[in-house]
Amino acid sequence: MLDFSFEPYRLEMIEALKNFIKIESVKSAGQPNMPYGKGIFDALMYVQSTAERMDLDCVNLFGHMAYVDYGEGEETLAILTHIDVVPKGEGWTLPAFGGVEKDGRIYGRGAVDDKGPAIAALYALKALSDNCVQLNKKVRLIFGADEESGWADMDFYKQHEPWPDIAFSPDGEYPVINSEKGLLHVQLLLEAEPVTEGVYVTSMNAGTRVNIVPNKADCFIKAPLDIIKKSIMAYKCPIGAELVCDDAGEGLVHITSTGKSAHGSRPEQGVNAAASLITYLGTLPLCAGAISEGLYDLATLIGVNVNGEPLGLDVTDKSGRLTFNLGTISLSGGTLKVGLDIRYPMSLTKQQVKEKLETGFAHFIVSYPHTLDAHFVPEDSELIVKLKEAYTEITDEPAYCVAIGGATYARAFENAVTFGPVFPGQPSVEHGPDEYIGIDVLIKNAQIIANAVIRLCE
Numbered sequence: 001m002l003d004f005s006f007e008p009y010r011l012e013m014i015e016a017l018k019n020f021i022k023i024e025s026v027k028s029a030g031q032p033n034m035p036y037g038k039g040i041f042d043a044l045m046y047v048q049s050t051a052e053r054m055d056l057d058c059v060n061l062f063g064h065m066a067y068v069d070y071g072e073g074e075e076t077l078a079i080l081t082h083i084d085v086v087p088k089g090e091g092w093t094l095p096a097f098g099g100v101e102k103d104g105r106i107y108g109r110g111a112v113d114d115k116g117p118a119i120a121a122l123y124a125l126k127a128l129s130d131n132c133v134q135l136n137k138k139v140r141l142i143f144g145a146d147e148e149s150g151w152a153d154m155d156f157y158k159q160h161e162p163w164p165d166i167a168f169s170p171d172g173e174y175p176v177i178n179s180e181k182g183l184l185h186v187q188l189l190l191e192a193e194p195v196t197e198g199v200y201v202t203s204m205n206a207g208t209r210v211n212i213v214p215n216k217a218d219c220f221i222k223a224p225l226d227i228i229k230k231s232i233m234a235y236k237c238p239i240g241a242e243l244v245c246d247d248a249g250e251g252l253v254h255i256t257s258t259g260k261s262a263h264g265s266r267p268e269q270g271v272n273a274a275a276s277l278i279t280y281l282g283t284l285p286l287c288a289g290a291i292s293e294g295l296y297d298l299a300t301l302i303g304v305n306v307n308g309e310p311l312g313l314d315v316t317d318k319s320g321r322l323t324f325n326l327g328t329i330s331l332s333g334g335t336l337k338v339g340l341d342i343r344y345p346m347s348l349t350k351q352q353v354k355e356k357l358e359t360g361f362a363h364f365i366v367s368y369p370h371t372l373d374a375h376f377v378p379e380d381s382e383l384i385v386k387l388k389e390a391y392t393e394i395t396d397e398p399a400y401c402v403a404i405g406g407a408t409y410a411r412a413f414e415n416a417v418t419f420g421p422v423f424p425g426q427p428s429v430e431h432g433p434d435e436y437i438g439i440d441v442l443i444k445n446a447q448i449i450a451n452a453v454i455r456l457c458e
Contacts, residue, residue, distance in 0.1 A: 001393055002451040004131045006443050009123050013446065014106065014439060017119045018099030020046060021108035025084050027149050033063050035152070036084065040145045043083040047118065047143050054126045064156040066143045070125045071135035077456050078140045078164035079449065080409035080416070081118035081171065082147035085110035087208040089261050090216050091433035105436040113430035116437040117170035117421040118143060120445035127450055135457040140164060144409060147171075148209070150370050154412045166383045166456065167416035170445060171408040173428075175391050176384055177418035178377045179319045179403035180411050181265075181343040182350055185210050185370035188338040188361055190294040198287030199223045201295060202252065203331050206274035210327030210339035212431050213262040213270030217277040217329070220252045223284075228253045235283065239304045241276030255280075263431040264325040264341040265405035267306040270432075275326045279303045294336050294363055301360050302326050308342070311360045317347040319374065319403040338364075343405035346374045375411035383456070387419050390452040394444065397424075419452065421445045 006013075023046055028037030044066045051058035051068045060066045088096035088109050100107045106116070121141050128135075146153035194202075199222060206217030221228065228245050232255070237243060241259040248254040257277035262270030282299025286292035300310060307314040308324040315322050320343075328339035344353050350371060358366050377384060379401045388399035410416040421441065422428065429435045 002447060002454060004127060006123070006127060006446050009127065009446070010439070010443060013119055013123050013442060014101065016050060017106055017111070017116055017442065018101060020115045020119060021099035021106070021110055022097055024097045025110070026087050027084055027146065035063050036145050040084050044143065044145060047083060047122065051122060054122070054129070056125060056129065061157065061160070063145070064153045065145050068122065068125060068141045070129060070139045070141070071137060071457065073135065073137035073457070075137045075165040076140055076162065077137050077453065078142055078167035078413070078416070079121045080142050080144065080167055080169035080412070081121055082114045082144035082409065083118060084145050084148050085113070085115070086148050086212055086431055089208065089212060089433060091261060093434055104440065105438050106442070107434055107436045109435055111435050112421060112437040113435065114147070114171045116442050117445055120421065120442055121170060121449050124446045124450035124453065127446070128453060133454060133458070135453070137457040139453055139457060147409060148211070151412070154409060158412070163413055165415065167410065167413050168383070168387060168419040168452065169408045169410040169416065170420040170449060172404055172406055172418035172420070173402070173422040174420050174424060175399035176387050176401050177404050177410070178379055178384055178401045179346070180375040180407060180418070181319055181345055181403070181405045182348070182374040183370070183372040183407045184342040184344065184350065184353060184368055186340040186342060186357060187367045187369055188340070188364040189367070190290065190336040190364045192290030192334045194334040195287055195289040195291060199285060200287050200289065200292060201281060201331060204277070205330050206277065207328035207339065210325065210341040211264035212327060213259070213264060213267050213272050213325060214274045214327065215259045215261040215270070217257040217273040219255050219277060219281070219331070220248055221255060222251055223253055225253050228255065231284065232280070235280055237276050238279065239271050239276060241271050241273055243276065243280055261432040263406070263428060264327055265323060265343050265407070266428060267323055267325040269428065272304065272326055274329050275302060275304045278326070278329070290363065291331070291334065291336055297361060297363055298338065311356045313344070313353060313356050315345055315348050317345045319346045320405055321345065322348070323405050346376065372407050372411055377415065377417050381415070383415055384417060386455040387417065387452055390455040391448055394448045394451055420448060
């Protein structure tokens with residue numbers, strides 16, 4: 001049981017997280033020794049220098065990730081965090097990379113996903129070290145760098161470093177997540193000769209990442225302005241997105257759709273601007289052609305549905321309900337590209353989902369840039385039993401297991417689960433505007449992580 005306080009570290013932790021958030025660690029083009037871009041490299045250097053100021057040794061694994069080891073033993077407990085973040089998106093009322101402290105919270109992209117938990121875990125190790133806590137396992141705190149994209153960092157780690165015996169990732173919610181759905185990132189590609197007569201869409205753009213519900217989308221359409229204006233005024237979006245249009249000159253009309261961001265694994269919590277725009281375009285008399293047919297397919301087979309209903313993918317089991325997010329879309333010339341994020345329950349196989357997609361989107365080339373199998377750890381495992389004890393000792397609340405659609409590093413290893421940082425009843429603000437973590441929540445996460453290490457390793 002934890003027998004020391006984290007209050008002496010409060011101010012340090014606040015400043016550490018604020019400065020961490022100021023680093024725009026969004027994946028960009030790779031450079032020598034910076035495989036995921038300079039922003040992520042700078043974030044890795046930040047955690048390395050912060051750890052070293054704590055007299056904790058930190059290894060930078062060739063820019064793919066960093067890790068801190070504490071304690072000794074034949075077995076290893078890994079704490080799996082990540083320092084990369086999704087793009088800021090739109091709708092912020094505070095600077096996305098400002099690290100602003102306000103009303104007992106710290107705001108900024110990555111505050112809760114996953115820089116806040118990474119700082120909490122780092123200070124948990126510092127507190128254990130300062131209090132000379134003896135462990136019977138080695139604890140390795142991992143700072144991943146490509147979690148929000150393709151997990152190339154974890155692939156690199158698993159090829160070059162020993163795998164942990166047990167692990168947990170503070171990248172979801174409490175008490176314990178022992179079941180994660182399967183994940184498919186899907187690209188739909190359609191290339192055809194662009195249409196030049198009648199009513200047709202000339203270009204379209206929405207979204208930055210497939211695992212974010214886009215809150216902005218726009219397109220240019222060749223059509224009479226007055227007709228489009230009347231059509232939009234008469235149209236009622238099924239999910240409440242706001243559509244407006246204006247004259248773009250040369251016979252073009254610019255249509256903008258505004259919705260609400262959310263995490264791609266919880267699309268029902270957002271208002272998908274791209275899906276709303278596609279659904280509206282599906283009501284227009286677009287001229288014949290492959291691109292128009294592709295847009296009609298998207299309106300019919302996706303529309304504003306978030307559970308894959310038109311494709312026959314709406315399946316629910318104990319791991320949850322399938323979710324379907326239209327994350328990105330672009331149309332330029334004769335090339336239409338669409339990015340989808342699908343989280344499927346354990347009773348479905350990856351191949352079953354693929355077959356439904358490839359049958360439905362027969363006009364498109366369908367590919368899968370990133371896939372992850374479903375993940376499950378039995379509730380009676382020693383790992384989960386001890387994590388439950390660690391949680392209850394700090395919070396005085398009962399611990400139980402839940403299933404999610406999110407994809408965390410826990411599924412990278414067989415005996416690993418997700419543990420925190422969001423407490424029951426708290427809103428999910430990751431991947432949205434004005435992301436934040438409460439300062440008291442940050443401190444309590446450090447307490448729980450330290451107590452978990454004691455429970456699992458003492």
